[in-house]
Amino acid sequence: MHGGSVKAFQTNLSVHQLISEQAALRPDSLAVTCDGVSITFGELNARANQLAHRLLKMGVKPNTLVAIGLERSIDMVVGMLGIMKSGAAYLPLDPSYPRERLTFTLEDAKPLAFVTTTTGRPTLPPSDLPMILLDQDAGSLGAEPVTNPDIAIDPQSLIYVIYTSGSTGRPKGCRLSHHNVVRLFHATDHWFGFGPEDVWTFFHSHAFDFSVWEIWGALVYGGRVVVVPHRVSRSPEDFLDLLVREKVTVLNQTPSAFRTLIEVDRRRPEASVLALRYVILGGEALEFQMLRPWFNRYGDTKPRIINMYGITETTVFVTYRPVSAAELDGTRASLIGVPIPDLTVHVLDENRKPVPVGEEGEIYVGGEGVCLGYLNRPELTAERFIDWRPSDDQPVEKLYKTGDLVRRTADGDLEYLGRSDHQVKIRGFRIETGEIENQLMRHPAVTACAVIARTDGPGEAKLVAYIVPSATPADAATLKAHLAQTLPDYMLPFAFVDLGELPMTENGKLDRKALPSPTFTTSPIVPEARDELEQKIAAIWSRVLSVPDVSTKVNFFDQGGSSLQILTVLAEIQESIHPELRLSDVFERPTIAALANFIRSSTAPAAAPAARPENLRARQQAEALQRMRQRQMGAAR
Structure with missing residues (x-):
């Protein structure tokens, strides 16, 4: 199944070459804005080139990695672009992640250099890697050439490696190429028609692949990126003000984040004066009903609401589905639409045979967006990236096994049903609950455990950990602190439930449906309260x-x-x-x-x-x- 005729776009240029072309065409146009400060395309290109020349002197070359860890800022955009211009690929490190997880990423990926700032450095693990501090080294970097480095880049060269959760407790690095990213914009251009007049927000962590679409989508089209500082991203009120003030036209959000924005906007007496053309939702399942207050106030044509299903291993997005107000009364929970034209989507059963229309099956994705596999994980790559032949007389196709379940409708749409394994999405981040379970089992107070995502109330799913305690049990605060040493905050359970034993099915498997909802008393116990x-x-x-x-x-x-x-x-x-x-x-x-x-x-x-x-x-x-x-x-x- 595909979203039209499968078209293999000619993508001979790299992402940074496309941005260099925009810099030559519009050097004085604004490229990046953050906290009221802006730089032009000419300035962005020059600063990135200077960083690239410094990295080349340090020995980086195509398909090597350079780590970058700092807060969202203009420096971050300059840093990632400069790494690409050196021929290397960027390895994003989010300073908010636990130090142990960042240490694992550095040890596993083995980057050749590290780009950060003097304020970002203390938040990152100690490292003997050659270091560039973009603020402290600004003077010496300013002496480097401002010309584009003369580096030949194969379209299949690495552009970035992003680590996602792993079921064994070991995160896995997804290897993406320049071709993967450039063809994403070519293949979706007929739907969106982005251009230099567009203003995009850079809202998400650079360690979350939504940021790939947000940053490079704006710049390859000659548009402007508005960097959303972390404090603003945590305040929907301030973020809504930013959308109005900066005249943002392209907003990318997880449904959970957009739900909160809808509520904040609805509380205002009048509709906000928005310039939005598109609101693109992804990262987790969308409940169409949550859009009703938005459609009641703004209608469904400007902006258009687009639901896009995607996975890191298949380059951000796989499908495209506009949502209209008329569809809110439908019975289906989350329709994800049709594949991007240069991708194929196959809905297969357990034997990897196509299922009939209307029946449940697992999504397998093929085509130009499928990534290069996992870094240093050949066995896992072979397990998840498979060779598949539709029939004996057809060629073999490389497919990514997603683990996501869908049902194909009679009109060619895809209805998202959830995961086939125990992977979940929380706040837009893909999580293997097995990784949390693995870390819990390392604590001596835990004899057995299970972690699931529950949606017992409206809004976001929440992680709940079920614990069979040992003879020396630990309280929830102790277990959460133990997990926080290795896991980011979005992977920490919000509740811990002690059980005598984990419920089992008749065939001896964990009966996840029998795990109880957390129950709480109504009177809070707050000995810390001062008054x-x-x-x-x-x-x-x-x-x-x-x-x-x-x-x-x-x-x-x-x-x-x-x-x-x-x-x-x-x-x-x-x-x-x-x-x-x-x-x-x-x-x-x-x-x-x-x-x-x-x-x-x-x-x-x-x-x-x-x-x-x-x-x-x-x-x-x-x-x-x-x-x-x-x-x-x-x-x-």
Whole structure:
């Protein structure tokens, strides 16, 4: 199955060569903006060239790796582009990831050099690699040539290696080529028609392949990239303001993030003055119903909402599906559309035979987007990237076995059904729950365990760990701290449930359907609370998070909270404690102690206020969400 005639696009140029062409065409046009500071295409190209020349002196060459680890910034874009211009591939390291995980990535990938900044360096593992500090070394880098390096790049050369979760506890590095990325933009051009007038947001971690589409999609078309600082990405209110202020035309979001943006926008009395042409959703399953408030306010033509299913191993996206308001009343949960024209999608059974229309099968992806396999993992590469022949008289095709289940509809659409294994997506990140289980089993307090993603309430799925404790059990805080040493925050379970034994099916396999929903008491236990104000905030957090124990010092999100739930927290605090509190205040102070300090220092009265109209609307929305959550949790039990 494909989205039209399969077309093998001629992609003889690399990503950085396409950007160099844009720099020659429009040197004075803005290329990258961050926090009110912008650089032009000419400046971007020159700075990236200078970095590339320095890297060449350090011995990098095609198909070698250069690590880059720093916060989202103009320097990050310059750094990644400069690495590509040297002929090397970039290895993204997110400083927010645990140091042990970053250390593994460095040891496994063996990059030749490291690009960071003086502020980014302390957040990364110690390393003996040659180091370039983009801020500290700016003077010496400025003496390097500004001309494009004369490096011949094969389109099949590496462009980046991104590590994703692995079921054995060992993350795996996906090897992507320049051809993989360039053909993505060629093959989707007839759908989107991007151009120099477009403004894109760079919202996601550079270690998440959504960023590949966000950054290079803007620049290869001569458009502008607006870097979203981390603090703004955590505040939907500020992010919505950024979209308006920067006149963003192309927004890329996971459904979970966009759901929160919808709620923030809906709370404003009037529609925002947006320049959006496209909102492209990906990274996790989209529930069409969540779009109803957005369509009610903005319609479904400007912007167009596009649902795109994709995988790191097949270069960001595989399918394309516009969503219209008329479809919200349909019965299907998540339609993902048709393949990108230079890809093929086969829906196969356990014997790798095509399944009839309407029957469930696993997606296998072939075509120009399939990556080069996993770094240093030949056995896993052979297991997941298979040779497949449709019939004896047809040629062999290289397919990637996704593990995702779909059903093909009579009209040629694909309906996403979930995973065939135990891989899940949380906040857009693909997670092998086996990796979490593997780390839990390393703790002496754990005899057996299972980790699943639950959706007992509205919104995002959440990870729950089920523990059969040893003779010396540990509490949830201890186990979470143990996991946090090696796993990023999005892989930490929000709840831990002790069981006498794990439930089994008749054939001796884990019965995941029999794992119980977490149950919590209604009274929070907060010995850390310093006064009545902190107790009140803790009670709200406990109620919203459905957990008995909340900490006054731990981040709301690290205690299992989501951006959507923080709206409920805000509404309750506005109603009962502090009427003037803004959403950005909560995002900027995501612990009970910090939030209480802010409220104490505020001139607003701390006594229970009279409900203002906007607070009342917020409360009504929050209560509706809470009632829905309670009904769904009741049904789940």
